[in-house]
Amino acid sequence: MDEVFKALADASRRSLLDGLHARNGQTLSELCEGLAMTRQAVTKHLVILEEANLVTTVRHGREKLHYLNPVPIHQIGERWIKKFERGKLAALGELKRQLEKRDE
Amino acid sequence: MDEVFKALADASRRSLLDGLHARNGQTLSELCEGLAMTRQAVTKHLVILEEANLVTTVRHGREKLHYLNPVPIHQIGERWIKKFERGKLAALGELKRQLEKRDE
């Protein structure tokens, strides 16, 4: 879980995921196109995404195809974000109450 | 948005949010209790959480009360995670297909 959060913390990595979301199964070179970064930098980001299990790769000859794995993202939604949704209104109410108490 | 992802990337900060989720409105000293970290380290984490708008504070005499703001977390769920939920099954299907193609 920590690896996933860390992987998602970087904007470049999130836009790589966006790229795969737009078109799945891209090669490294394809993912590099239009980015202001060397290929090696992109490789490092992809390794981090792979280690977080957000991306799976398939070697195909001299090419490496990258596939998005949406499961960890879904799990963060389920296991983490939903926890804070429950009681969200309560928290906001309490917050508002305290902020208004400033002038007492 | 980037600030929120960055803020959530650290396990200590996530557990501070957990702490506030368990009991909202805690003081700095209360949030420090039981943590293997100095007060100043906790302060720094809380500043980052405040800058990401995940925590709001109210000064009350010499105490500083910390309140969880669940809105940015909710927004990540809405604006980011949901994007990857749509087409999730399609992505998984494509992934499976490609993985099975290995032996061709």
Next chain:
DNA sequence: ATAATAGGCAACCAAATAGTTGCATGTCAA
């Protein structure tokens, strides 16, 4: 009034991060 309590500020440090460059290897096409 004064001691204890709650918090703030600044300098410093080690490790992690995001990026680079240079070179090597494997695969495909002419």
Next chain:
DNA sequence: TTGACATGCAACTATTTGGTTGCCTATTAT
């Protein structure tokens, strides 16, 4: 078979990060 293409590996660098220590200020309780 040889050149071009796709990727991999390693060393190096600058910046950011997570943490520390030491000291200062403001508020409360005795």
